[in-house]
Amino acid sequence: MRGLMKKLVGFTALSSVLFLTACGGGGNEESSGTEGGEVSADVGVVSFLTGSGAAYGEAIQGGLKLAQEEINAKGDVKINLIFEDSAGKQDQALTAAQKLINSDNVTAIIGPTLSTEMNVVGPEADLSGVPIIGTSTTAEGIPQIGDYVFRNSIPEALAIPASMQQAIDKYDVKKVAILYGNDDVFTKSGYDTMKKTAEEMGLEVLTTETFQKGQSDYNAQLTKIKNLNPDLILASALYNEGAVIMDQARKMGIDVPFVGGNGFNSPEVINIAGESSNGLIVATPWYSEKEDEKVQEFVTKFEEEHGHVPDQFAAQAYDALYILADALKNAGSSDRDAVRDALAKTKDFEGILGNFSFDEEGDVLMDPTVLVIEGEKFVEFK
Structure with a gap:
């Protein structure tokens, strides 16, 4: 029993669905469940598909669709993805999530893209x-x-x-020196x-500077x-602002390395800043050059489909759907509570990101890889 409040919410939501169904509306035509040993489930996706951060959403969508194709071909689990665009906005993300939550056929949700969005969608x-998995939400306190x-x-904290x-x-x-966007939960x-x-670490912080999106x-x-002549610049930014900051910094003669947060870890930084992006250091679970058969198969398939190498957002989304599919298989059902419990037991899952487990709070247990941009390319930082 998850608590009286959830039961009451579930009862109210079910009553609404039954009422709508009786009136001839509500829900999808296909039902989720087990058909001939195969677990079938609708999975909602709330993603940043349009607007300034669309590259995140496009990567996530690409990773999910590739995983969906492979999972469905194997036959144990059949997943139908339902995409909703958040445009990187809290209110739009919440509306999209509520639409999915109120569909009795949706077993789980993947997304939304930003921690700012998850702060309003997660509680709902x-x-x-409804089980929900963030594939790019790295701010403190999400799980x-x-x-x-x-x-x-x-998480950023790791x-x-x-x-x-x-x-x-x-x-x-x-x-x-520290530079960060002060109008976004993720960058803050x-x-x-x-x-x-x-x-x-006993470092001297010479100054802390802020900026806003756009x-x-x-x-x-x-x-x-x-x-102030720092030895290193710490920058918490999304890729659009981060790339422009690096470009302007290099043109001003600032040649010290940058350490960026998760939002900075995108090939778009290189596309926007070019050689000015050299010297950016980030930690990530994903490295496309890793000598691992599963990694290289994923890279090859993704590149054939999209014309470029997948970034960490595509890779994390790909693994997330496999983790969910594994939970659906282990639950033997598309029941939301059963899937939630199966997710919580995920341990030593071998994905393209490496060996993955959830801790007792639903957070990540795995080791990151540190990369640096050299010659306008991400390489291992050694």
């Missing part, structure tokens, strides 16, 4: 008893939202310290981790940073 899914909230993306430590060891860093969370880690001129912040 949890209260309604702690509730029993039904999971993620398979390495990734940032790993990349900072390697940068500090290699470059003998003593002084840093990255900043909190950077600040905390810098303090724990900003195009960083002259004031970068001029101040340049004059």
Whole structure:
């Protein structure tokens, strides 16, 4: 028993669905369940498909569709994906999620893309008893939202310290400057981790500068940073703003390395900033050059379909659907509670990201890889 509140919510939602069905409306035509030993389920996806961060959503969609094709071909589980666009906006993400939650055929939800969105969608899914898996939500506190909230993306609290430590060891860093977007939960969370880690490592923080989404001129912040001469710049930004920051920094003569958060880890940074992106250090569970048969099969298939190598957002989405399919198979049912319980038991799942388990809170247990951009390409940082 998950608690009286969830039961009451479930009863109310069921009553509404029954009423609508009696009136001739509501739900999808196909029902989810077990047919001849095969578990069939509708899985909703809330993703950033249009707008400034569409590259995230496109990568996630590509990874999910490839996994869906492979999973359905194997025959144990049949998954139907239902995509809803959030455009990176909290209100749109919530509306999309509510539409999926209120469909009695939707077993689980993947997404939304941003931690900002998950902060409003997660509580709604949890209260309604719908399992939800974030594939790119790395801010602090996401799985702690509730029993039904999971993620398979390495949190900033794990990734940032790993990349900072390697940068500090290699470059003998003593002084840093911090730059972050102060109008987004995700980038603010990255900043909190950077600040905390810098303090724990005994680094001198020369200045902390802020910016907003869509900003195009960083002259004031970068001029101040340049004059303070840091050994390293810590930047918590999404790829659009992050790429522009690096481009303007290099053109101003700032040549020190950058350590970025998860949102900075996208090939779009290279596409936008070109050679100015060189020197960006990030930690990630995904490395497309890894000598692993499953990894290279995924890269080959994805590249054939999309014309480019998959990034971590595609890879995390791909693994997330396989993790969910594994839970559906183990549950033997598309029942939301049964799938939630099966998800919680995920341990030592061997995906393209590596060996993966959920901890007791639905958070990630795995080791990140630290990468750096050199020659306009992500390579292992050594």
